[in-house]
Amino acid sequence: MEEINNIEVVPCTDSEYLKPLTVHYNQNGTKKSWDYMRTHDSVSVLIFNTTSHCFVLVKQFRPAVYMCEWERAKSQPAKAAAAAEKKEEGAAEVSEAQAGASSAGEGSSEWPPACAGVTYELCAGLVDKPDLTLEEIARQEILEECGFDVPTSKLKRITSYRSGVGVTGAKQTMFYAEVSDDNRVSAGGGEPKEGELIEVVKIPLHEAMTFAYNERIPKTMGVIFSFMWFHNNMAPRTLLPHRRKVPGYVPTQPSNAEVRFPGTLKYSFYLLYVVCRHFCFIFF
Numbered sequence: 318m319e320e321i322n323n324i325e326v327v328p329c330t331d332s333e334y335l336k337p338l339t340v341h342y343n344q345n346g347t348k349k350s351w352d353y354m355r356t357h358d359s360v361s362v363l364i365f366n367t368t369s370h371c372f373v374l375v376k377q378f379r380p381a382v383y384m385c386e387w388e389r390a391k392s393q394p395a396k397a398a399a400a401a402e403k404k405e406e407g408a409a410e411v412s413e414a415q416a417g418a419s420s421a422g423e424g425s426s427e428w429p430p431a432c433a434g435v436t437y438e439l440c441a442g443l444v445d446k447p448d449l450t451l452e453e454i455a456r457q458e459i460l461e462e463c464g465f466d467v468p469t470s471k472l473k474r475i476t477s478y479r480s481g482v483g484v485t486g487a488k489q490t491m492f493y494a495e496v497s498d499d500n501r502v503s504a505g506g507g508e509p510k511e512g513e514l515i516e517v518v519k520i521p522l523h524e525a526m527t528f529a530y531n532e533r534i535p536k537t538m539g540v541i542f543s544f545m546w547f548h549n550n551m552a553p554r555t556l557l558p559h560r561r562k563v564p565g566y567v568p569t570q571p572s573n574a575e576v577r578f579p580g581t582l583k584y585s586f587y588l589l590y591v592v593c594r595h596f597c598f599i600f601f
Contacts, residue, residue: 336354337354360491362455364459364494374540375507376435437534437536463517467500526545
């Protein structure tokens with residue numbers, strides 16, 4: 318996954334996934350136009366393994382993210398040159414700054430490492446099969462990407478929302494699925510014939526919110542939102558097992574500026590409630 322080479326950027330003239338269009342319209346008497354992309358809707362699934370008490374995510378290389386990082390790296394020398402010119406501390410100093418920016422620009426033409434385009438995501442897929450329901454598509458994606466066979470009756474619909482409202486406006490429907498090691502039928506990894514190269518990743522429940530708010534870990538908004546949804550709606554019934562340590566995952570140490578989810582207080586009150594009920598039952 319980390320070896321990316323022979324990169325070539327060409328115009329997108331014919332695609333089965335994206336179609337760029339321009340719409341002209343009048344809004345409150347003002348004539349306007351807007352460029353947008355016609356694309357497919359999608360489904361995503363938050364998967365929780367009740368055996369290992371881990372969330373199951375997918376990790377894969379995203380060319381769009383990679384190219385954005387490349388464009389951002391290219392713009393850095395230009396910004397440095399503009400800042401140097403604003404200082405205007407003398408012709409010699411300005412000349413030196415421009416020379417430094419020029420040499421930096423030459424280095425920026427090099428491609429960034431492949432890890433710059435790797436993201437953590439929910440298991441997801443396009444709604445491109447008209448004969449299947451959203452639940453059936455979600456079930457198929459879980460099987461292909463993560464290797465779990467989950468009946469559609471076990472899928473819980475969380476919500477649906479619009480993504481990329483300024484460009485695509487596509488609708489994504491999010492589901493929740495609980496799996497166990499008994500449901501695993503393959504290693505997952507996606508469909509090679511479709512060009513998918515996916516790594517299945519486990520995130521322990523007790524590390525989930527630290528992971529979600531760690532800005533050094535590239536991830537989709539769906540991961541952050543779904544983790545918050547789980548802690549607000551599902552966590553109390555998985556209270557006791559959530560502190561189990563699961564091997565195979567090394568958490569990233571957060572910085573002081575990173576936000577931590579204040580769920581411990583809620584769990585403390587819940588434990589106090591359980592203990593009080595227990596003693597009331599014994600003595601009364």
